[in-house]
Amino acid sequence: MKIKWNAADMSNLEGRTAVITGASSGIGYEIALQLAAHHAHVVLASRNQGRTEQVARQIATMLPEASIEAQVLDLANLASIRRFAETFSQRHQGLDILVNNAGIAGGPRRQTIDGFEMHFQVNYLGHFALVGLLLPSLCSRAGSRVVTTSSTIASQGKIDFDDLQAERTYKWIRAYAQSKLANLLFAFELDRRCQAVGGGMSSLSVHPGVARTNLLTGKESDWGRPRRGTEILIRVLQIVLAHPAARGALPALYQATDPSARSAEYIGISEGIGGGYPVVSKVPPAALDHVTAQHLWNVSEELTGARYDLLTQATGSACSIEPLG
Numbered sequence: 457m458k459i460k461w462n463a464a465d466m467s468n469l470e471g472r473t474a475v476i477t478g479a480s481s482g483i484g485y486e487i488a489l490q491l492a493a494h495h496a497h498v499v500l501a502s503r504n505q506g507r508t509e510q511v512a513r514q515i516a517t518m519l520p521e522a523s524i525e526a527q528v529l530d531l532a533n534l535a536s537i538r539r540f541a542e543t544f545s546q547r548h549q550g551l552d553i554l555v556n557n558a559g560i561a562g563g564p565r566r567q568t569i570d571g572f573e574m575h576f577q578v579n580y581l582g583h584f585a586l587v588g589l590l591l592p593s594l595c596s597r598a599g600s601r602v603v604t605t606s607s608t609i610a611s612q613g614k615i616d617f618d619d620l621q622a623e624r625t626y627k628w629i630r631a632y633a634q635s636k637l638a639n640l641l642f643a644f645e646l647d648r649r650c651q652a653v654g655g656g657m658s659s660l661s662v663h664p665g666v667a668r669t670n671l672l673t674g675k676e677s678d679w680g681r682p683r684r685g686t687e688i689l690i691r692v693l694q695i696v697l698a699h700p701a702a703r704g705a706l707p708a709l710y711q712a713t714d715p716s717a718r719s720a721e722y723i724g725i726s727e728g729i730g731g732g733y734p735v736v737s738k739v740p741p742a743a744l745d746h747v748t749a750q751h752l753w754n755v756s757e758e759l760t761g762a763r764y765d766l767l768t769q770a771t772g773s774a775c776s777i778e779p780l781g
């Protein structure tokens with residue numbers, strides 16, 4: 457990887473189509489902005505139609521040449537994920553880049569309309585279903601990439617198959633860590649399955665370090681904002697400790713676009729003075745456990761009904777395409 461890789465190193469993405477989940481705020485917004493600036497057609501996928509359309513207008517004002525659209529995707533609702541995938545495949549001939557970025561952290565235990573714990577579905581299970589449903593679009597493009605966002609907290613995560621939905625004991629940090637470990641287990645398992653069919657589709661993983669976003673301050677529509685004092689404290693700590701969201705977007709931009717990206721590498725961001733650039737990060741050992749990954753995959757197929765049939769076909773399937781980089 458080039459030292460101090462940044463958005464200026466991105467190539468021209470004309471003709472490529474990209475979907476970014478959670479593009480209405482923070483890191484997702486910055487990823488979308490840079491992909492649009494480099495001439496990809498960008499689909500902003502977020503739950504709030506008004507906010508997502510406003511972001512699309514904002515990017516179009518900054519980049520009048522940008523090719524951009526807003527499409528509602530609520531990862532806390534499997535029906536919404538299915539609608540998104542259907543509309544996407546009707547409107548588009550293929551998908552080159554999918555960034556699984558959307559995420560939540562915090563609050564009391566909440567359940568989605570589908571009956572799953574909120575962190576587990578929004579951060580992980582919803583993305584599992586989304587990739588499965590978009591697989592035909594991904595497989596129809598040579599060298600397509602799925603980039604999944606985890607967190608350094610994944611190293612503290614544990615997949616509790618006996619209480620996946622945290623019904624017995626709930627702590628938001630535990631639910632968040634589990635979902636972020638699940639993101640990594642999924643990213644590596646998806647890549648192994650892609651390689652097994654001999655296809656060129658790749659699954660890559662990233663974490664954004666500590667970035668200044670809305671993640672910990674909540675939204676009115678979620679579990680209610682933290683108390684005013686707590687929110688101010690979070691904001692002050694973010695100014696001192698965190699890098700801007702645009703920096704947090706660099707690992708995903710690198711993995712989504714750079715020819716030297718490697719799916720075995722987990723890309724994070726260098727910290728400290730002179731830091732803020734993509735670097736190879738240590739993969740938490742638990743994320744490399746193939747048995748857990750396969751079990752989680754089977755459970756996730758069952759819970760979501762998503763099928764990855766294209767990846768179970770023999771070599772030479774529709775998903776057999778050009779290798780990455």
Ligand SMILES: NC(=O)c1ccc[n+]([C@@H]2O[C@H](COP(=O)([O-])OP(=O)(O)OC[C@H]3O[C@@H](n4cnc5c(N)ncnc54)[C@H](OP(=O)(O)O)[C@@H]3O)[C@@H](O)[C@H]2O)c1
Nearest residue numbers: 478480481482483530531532558559607666667669670671
């Ligand atoms: N910031 C950090 O320091 C940090 C560290 C490690 C990992 N991460 C990860 O980075 C990713 C981006 O987070 P961020 O920091 O940029 O936070 P953010 O500013 O809060 O952005 C999160 C995005 O996810 C969207 N979202 C939330 N619930 C959704 C749902 N049900 N369906 C679809 N979209 C939904 C949000 O939409 P709304 O605008 O409607 O809320 C927003 O666009 C997350 O996966 C997070 O876990 C962040």
